[in-house]
Amino acid sequence: MNHPHSRLRAGDPEAFRELFREHSSLVYRHAVRVTGNWALAEDVVSLTFLEAWRLRGKLRDEGDSPRPWLMGIAVNVLRNTTRAARRHNMAMARMPVTDPVPDFADELVGRMADSEQLAAARTALGRLRRSEREVFALCVWSGLGYAEAAATLGIPVGTVRSRLSRARTRLRRLADDELRAAKKTGVQQNAAKKNPEPLPIPGQVQGGRSIAARPHKETHR
Secondary structure, X not given: OOOXXXXXXXXXXXXXXXXXXXXXXXXXXXXXXXXXXXXXXXXXXXXXXXXXXXXXXXXXXXXXXXXXXXXXXXXXXXXXXXXXXXXXXXXXXHOOOOOOOOOOHHHHHOOOOOHHHHHHXXXXXXXXXHHHHHHHHHHHHOOOOHHHHHHHHOOOHHHHHHHHXXXXXXXXXXXXXXXXXXXXXXXXXXXXXXXXXXXXXXXXXXXXXXXXXXXXXXXXX
C-alpha cells in the first residue's frame, strides 16, 4: 500500500492543492508573526509552496502529516527572506505606532491587545537567538507540538523544550522592557506637545539680552 506522501512525491497536482488548502493558513500565520509584515508573509507562502514542489522528492514516509516537512521549508524561506530586511523591520518596530492593528489581525497574530504590544513583542523576539526565536514561533505562535517542531528543525525533542523554556523567560523580560520604553517615549512626546517651548515676547530677557519692543516703523529705517 502506498504511503499518503507518495502522491506528493509523484507531483500529483490534486495532492498539492490539498496540501495548500490544509496548511497555507498555518504558513501564513507563522510568517506574519515572525516578520510582522502581511505583504511579506504572502511572499513567504508562495515561496514555501514553490520550494515544496521543487523538493517534493525529498519528502520521506515519516508520520501521517507533511506539516513538519512543509514548516521546515517555511523556516528556511523565512531565514533567507528576512535576513536582508531584519534591521529595517526592527527599526520600524521601535518607531511610535500610530495606526491600530487591523481587526482581522486578531486571527493572524494571536490577539495582541494593541499595536504597541505587537511591536514590542516583535522587537523583543528579534533580540533572541535565532534558535530560540524559531522554536518559540513554531511552538507558541504557530501551535506545533514539541515532536513536530523537532522534526521541522531537525533537532531532538529535548532541545526544543530547553530552547522554548529559555525563549519564554527572555522574551517576557525583553517584551516588558520594550513596552515600558515605548510608553515612556510616548509620554514624553505627549508632554512636549502639550507644553511647547514658549516663544520669546518683546521685552523678555533671553540669553542675557533684552528684546525690546520697537515700533513697526523702526524696522524699516
